[in-house]
Amino acid sequence: MNKDIVQKVLEEVKKQIEMKDKKILDLEIKEEEEKVENLIGSSSITEYIGCAIGDTVGLVIANVDTALHEKIGLDKKYRSIGILGSRTGAGPHIMAADEAVKATNTEVVAVELARDTKGGAGHGSLIILASEDVSDARRAVEVALRELDRTFGDVYGCDAGHLELQYTARASYAVNKAFGAPIGKAFGLIVGAPAAIGVVMADTALKTANVEAVAYSSPNAGTAHSNEVILAITGDSGAVRQSVMAARDKGLVILKAMGQKPKSTTTPYI
Amino acid sequence: MNKDIVQKVLEEVKKQIEMKDKKILDLEIKEEEEKVENLIGSSSITEYIGCAIGDTVGLVIANVDTALHEKIGLDKKYRSIGILGSRTGAGPHIMAADEAVKATNTEVVAVELARDTKGGAGHGSLIILASEDVSDARRAVEVALRELDRTFGDVYGCDAGHLELQYTARASYAVNKAFGAPIGKAFGLIVGAPAAIGVVMADTALKTANVEAVAYSSPNAGTAHSNEVILAITGDSGAVRQSVMAARDKGLVILKAMGQKPKSTTTPYI
Amino acid sequence: MNKDIVQKVLEEVKKQIEMKDKKILDLEIKEEEEKVENLIGSSSITEYIGCAIGDTVGLVIANVDTALHEKIGLDKKYRSIGILGSRTGAGPHIMAADEAVKATNTEVVAVELARDTKGGAGHGSLIILASEDVSDARRAVEVALRELDRTFGDVYGCDAGHLELQYTARASYAVNKAFGAPIGKAFGLIVGAPAAIGVVMADTALKTANVEAVAYSSPNAGTAHSNEVILAITGDSGAVRQSVMAARDKGLVILKAMGQKPKSTTTPYI
Numbered sequence: 160m161n162k163d164i165v166q167k168v169l170e171e172v173k174k175q176i177e178m179k180d181k182k183i184l185d186l187e188i189k190e191e192e193e194k195v196e197n198l199i200g201s202s203s204i205t206e207y208i209g210c211a212i213g214d215t216v217g218l219v220i221a222n223v224d225t226a227l228h229e230k231i232g233l234d235k236k237y238r239s240i241g242i243l244g245s246r247t248g249a250g251p252h253i254m255a256a257d258e259a260v261k262a263t264n265t266e267v268v269a270v271e272l273a274r275d276t277k278g279g280a281g282h283g284s285l286i287i288l289a290s291e292d293v294s295d296a297r298r299a300v301e302v303a304l305r306e307l308d309r310t311f312g313d314v315y316g317c318d319a320g321h322l323e324l325q326y327t328a329r330a331s332y333a334v335n336k337a338f339g340a341p342i343g344k345a346f347g348l349i350v351g352a353p354a355a356i357g358v359v360m361a362d363t364a365l366k367t368a369n370v371e372a373v374a375y376s377s378p379n380a381g382t383a384h385s386n387e388v389i390l391a392i393t394g395d396s397g398a399v400r401q402s403v404m405a406a407r408d409k410g411l412v413i414l415k416a417m418g419q420k421p422k423s424t425t426t427p428y429i
Numbered sequence: 430m431n432k433d434i435v436q437k438v439l440e441e442v443k444k445q446i447e448m449k450d451k452k453i454l455d456l457e458i459k460e461e462e463e464k465v466e467n468l469i470g471s472s473s474i475t476e477y478i479g480c481a482i483g484d485t486v487g488l489v490i491a492n493v494d495t496a497l498h499e500k501i502g503l504d505k506k507y508r509s510i511g512i513l514g515s516r517t518g519a520g521p522h523i524m525a526a527d528e529a530v531k532a533t534n535t536e537v538v539a540v541e542l543a544r545d546t547k548g549g550a551g552h553g554s555l556i557i558l559a560s561e562d563v564s565d566a567r568r569a570v571e572v573a574l575r576e577l578d579r580t581f582g583d584v585y586g587c588d589a590g591h592l593e594l595q596y597t598a599r600a601s602y603a604v605n606k607a608f609g610a611p612i613g614k615a616f617g618l619i620v621g622a623p624a625a626i627g628v629v630m631a632d633t634a635l636k637t638a639n640v641e642a643v644a645y646s647s648p649n650a651g652t653a654h655s656n657e658v659i660l661a662i663t664g665d666s667g668a669v670r671q672s673v674m675a676a677r678d679k680g681l682v683i684l685k686a687m688g689q690k691p692k693s694t695t696t697p698y699i
Numbered sequence: 700m701n702k703d704i705v706q707k708v709l710e711e712v713k714k715q716i717e718m719k720d721k722k723i724l725d726l727e728i729k730e731e732e733e734k735v736e737n738l739i740g741s742s743s744i745t746e747y748i749g750c751a752i753g754d755t756v757g758l759v760i761a762n763v764d765t766a767l768h769e770k771i772g773l774d775k776k777y778r779s780i781g782i783l784g785s786r787t788g789a790g791p792h793i794m795a796a797d798e799a800v801k802a803t804n805t806e807v808v809a810v811e812l813a814r815d816t817k818g819g820a821g822h823g824s825l826i827i828l829a830s831e832d833v834s835d836a837r838r839a840v841e842v843a844l845r846e847l848d849r850t851f852g853d854v855y856g857c858d859a860g861h862l863e864l865q866y867t868a869r870a871s872y873a874v875n876k877a878f879g880a881p882i883g884k885a886f887g888l889i890v891g892a893p894a895a896i897g898v899v900m901a902d903t904a905l906k907t908a909n910v911e912a913v914a915y916s917s918p919n920a921g922t923a924h925s926n927e928v929i930l931a932i933t934g935d936s937g938a939v940r941q942s943v944m945a946a947r948d949k950g951l952v953i954l955k956a957m958g959q960k961p962k963s964t965t966t967p968y969i
Contacts, residue, residue: 164466168708170440175439204679206629210687214589216625224635230645231628244625246550246589246656271654273624273648274924278548278818280786283656285624285648289936305893309855354813354825355756355784357770359746365764375770378825383654384544384923386786386813386823406838409744411756417750438708445709474949476899480957484859488953492923496904500915501898507713514895516820516926543894543918543926548818553926555894555918653924654814 163261190416208300210309214246214277214423217300221293232305233268237289240263241296243303246275249282249324250348251314255306256286257333259299265290267364272383280352280386286333312428315411315421322360322387322410322421323350325404326429328396337393338374345396347403350389354378357388359413360406364390367405403429456582478570481577482514482694484547487570491563503538507559511535511566513573516545518591519552520618521584525576526556527603529569535560540607542653550590550622551654556603582698585681585691590656592630592680592691593620596673596699598666608644608661615666617673620659621680627658628685630676634660637675638668673699714937749838749845752964754786754817757840761833773808778831781805781836783843786815790863790888791820791854795846796826797873799839805830810877812923820860820892820926826873852968855951856963860926861949862900862961863890866943866969868936878914878931885936887943890929891950894918898930899953904930907945908938943969 208217219241223233233240241259243252248270260267265288275283286303287380290296315323325348330340349364351357354377365372374391376382382389390406392399407429413420441664478487489511493503503510511529513522519542530537535558545553557571559567583594595618600610610616619634621627624647635642644661646652660676662669677699684691748757759781769897773780781799783792789812800807801854805828817822826843830836853864865888868879880886889904891897905912914931918921922929930946932939947969954961 169711171439202684204686207683213878214623214684214687215588216623216687218629219627220629220632224632226499226635226642227628227632227645230631230642232649239559240628242628244623244656246623266538269647271624271647271648271649272654273652274544274654274814275550275623276491277550278822280813280815280817283550283623283648285628285658287628305965319756332445336823352643353754353784353786353815353823354811355758355782356559357783358782358825358827359758359760359778361770362760362764362767365766372766372770375767377771377811378810378823378923379809379811382813383648384812384814385814386784386825409746412744413756414743415746416747417754417756421497438704441709454841474952474956476949477953477956484892484893484957486953486957488895488899490899490902494902496905496912497898497902497915500901500912501917513900514893514898514926516893531961539917539919541863541894541917541919542924543820543922544814544924545820545893545926547820551894553820553918554896555928557898582931653918 173211203219208297208306211304212311213248215252215304215307216244218242219293219297223411231269231287234287237291239290239296240268241288241300243286243300244284246277246283247279247315248311249284250325250350251287251307251310252284253333253337253402254260254325255303256288257327257331258306259288259303260332262302264295265299265304267336270333274383274385276336282385292337297423303395311424312426313407314424315387316424317414317419317421318351319414319417319419320356321338324348324403324407324429326400340391340393344393345399347392348395349406350387352387354388356387356410356413360410361388361390364392364402364406367402368388370394370398386424400429411418450522474534478567478575479598481574482581485522485574486514486572487548487639488512489563489567489570501539501557505558509560509563509566510538510556511570513556513570514554516553517549518581519554520579520595520620521580522554522556523603523607524595524597525573525582526558527577527601528598529558529573530602532600533569534565535569537602537606540603544653544655552653552655567591578695579698581694582696583677584694586694587684587691589684589687590622590626591687592677594618594673594677594699596670601688610661610663614663615669617662617669619673619676620657624655624656624658626680626683630680631660633679634662634672634676637690640664640668640672644670670699709732727968741828748837749844751792751844752851753788754785755792755844756846758782759833759837766790766810771827773829777831779830779833779836780808781828781840783823783826786817786823787814787819787853788851790890791847791850793873793877794823794850794865794867794956794966795843796828797867797871799828799843802842803839805839806837807872807876810873814923814925820854820961822923822925824859844925848965849968850962852966854964856964857954857958857959857961859891859957860896860957861952862947863888864943864947866940880913880931880933883937884933887932887939887942889946890926890927894928896950896953900950901928901930903949904932904942904946907942910934910938940969
């Protein structure tokens with residue numbers, strides 16, 4: 160049996176399979192695009208700002224409808240809202256929104272956690288920022304979308320669960336709204352899933368340095384029944400950072416002992 | 430190298446792989462069937478009516494046990510219940526149950542939303558319809574199962590989330606139970622996931638025509654912590670229909686801008 | 700066309716594809732391992748006890764931090780806690796913890812249900828057992844981890860949902876904490892998902908023998924919005940066992956009628 164012939168046949172077989180797959184895929188995509196195209200007259204949309212990791216979408220409404228105003232509990236002085244939503248991630252979005260409110264003239268109206276992550280153990284999110292002028296709401300969402308690459312850096316995923324670590328030297332209004340943490344002070348967030356891991360991470364964080372626990376959530380309370388234990392801490396910036404890092408290392412070692420291979424969603428930051 | 434030979438080899442290779450896969454599959458199926466068969470003496474079951482899209486199952490209990498009567502809060506005058514349950518879909522099932530109560534002598538006892546959709550962003554459902562006579566409960570479930578193909582028509586799914594639109598010219602008791610909408614009036618349902626999209630769709634619906642918002646739900650309130658914003662509207666039939674269609678188009682454009690390819694679960698209806 | 704040549708080509712093609720896949724996989728695994736290795740100095744961890752089916756992890760904290768003591772509502776007399784957590788399964792873990800408290804000097808502090816099962820219809824869990832001495836907490840977790848193979852035996856999974864059956868001749872403190880069932884008496888647990896199936900299973904269980912319903916949960920109440928109906932029963936051991944088995948058979952027949960192939964997670968036990 161000639162090895163070269165086998166090799167050539169192999170290549171031909173692969174090429175033909177790939178070409179056929181591509182043709183089928185192209186046809187399917189075209190068909191679907193036409194369907195959607197027929198349904199919608201125009202593709203221009205003023206509300207859309209951008210999308211990002213975690214099926215995140217950033218949107219803006221320039222003039223919120225009066226009835227909707229009431230339903231979302233929006234103060235009458237605000238005409239515009241910026242909206243940040245995701246399937247995967249709540250902490251990264253809260254931290255990103257925190258930077259957005261620091262950088263713009265906006266107010267945090269809502270931080271809502273959905274039980275999501277597409278079959279994962281955690282949350283998706285819905286964050287609404289209000290402004291008197293639409294340009295502020297728009298800029299806030301733009302800032303938040305840009306921050307997500309960084310705030311997803313210390314989210315470590317694996318098949319059995321995930322860890323999430325967040326740190327900021329100076330908490331602002333989004334962090335305050337979500338966790339009741341004091342504004343202007345260093346803030347850290349420690350999340351472990353399944354929740355059992357979060358308990359040990361929380362214990363480690365609290366033992367590592369002189370920090371204060373401002374919020375502790377578990378499947379029964381404070382979460383949307385997610386499979387997480389979430390600890391929010393405040394204190395001196397050095398202490399908070401040290402606690403967060405110690406909790407991260409503990410969580411990584413536990414996941415590793417379980418035979419898991421936790422991986423940063425983007426690039427570790429803390 | 431002869432192209433014909435390559436072609437013949439390719440066909441032979443494919444045939445052999447397919448035959449082997451089929452053999453393995455057949456063996457697995459046989460093995461599993463035997464296991465279940467051994468566990469259960471007989472396969473006859475009076476409670477089973479049928480199944481449908483979304484892992485929907487339709488069941489009936491002719492004489493509800495007294496203790497269960499109490500647990501599900503069933504009025505003593507009812508002997509029978511029809512049960513509609515699904516992993517994926519709540520709106521389609523509520524609308525289908527609405528047609529069922531119009532067509533039969535049954536009462537809506539429970540409309541419960543589970544956080545489900547098998548890793549998706551939305552709900553599964555449990556709907557219980559009661560009747561004095563078992564034939565009514567049975568027929569109600571049969572009617573509901575038949576309606577699902579239509580009520581899933583304006584459920585658009587894609588990787589990042591989904592949209593759901595529902596419209597009826599005349600709401601009945603299931604819609605009233607689920608959303609508090611007035612009976613006999615036109616009713617529309619607007620759902621967007623991730624929830625951020627639902628906010629913009631709700632705003633669009635309320636701005637499009639003169640409709641009244643009867644219910645507004647978000648991850649924190651009114652949902653089972655699903656990643657949806659749900660708006661229920663009532664009003665003149667033309668206005669409701671127009672609002673629903675405008676919200677649908679807005680949602681589709683946003684998902685498209687996110688690079689998604691939303692697709693109807695069955696065939697668009699509205 | 701020579702059949703032998705086709706066969707040889709087929710084998711060569713398969714071999715080459717497999718070798719390439721293996722190389723890519725090995726590279727990826729090595730890369731990930733190095734990343735985690737760099738993040739964590741040492742792999743020794745005193746908290747880790749073991750892992751098991753359902754992404755279950757068993758952990759122990761010898762000296763719980765004072766602030767954490769307060770957050771989890773732990774009595775001051777306890778220094779140590781054992782932690783059992785999972786992505787998939789709550790019933791199996793409660794039953795396993797029940798054996799653990801029977802066998803050790805520990806107290807059940809928390810039984811929390813997360814809405815999880817990795818895209819499935821049910822719960823994950825977080826169970827905390829407290830002890831004055833760390834050796835008791837450690838042993839309790841060890842006992843619980845060992846029991847899981849048995850308590851997962853009557854968990855039947857399939858694409859559309861799952862069934863879960865549990866039985867013990869003598870309930871202890873974990874079952875009492877979770878379901879309010881009387882200690883020392885026979886106890887049975889009946890779970891069906893999607894929830895509609897659980898309704899019929901509950902009805903069957905209650906009709907089969909003279910048992911008492913101590914708890915009934917559905918998506919709206921008693922669950923973490925899971926797509927389950929859960930019935931907890933107590934009574935004479937023969938009656939409880941008979942009810943559980945009748946409910947199991949009913950659930951299996953319904954899933955089969957839906958075209959499903961329910962399969963035990965480990966090996967049927969009841």
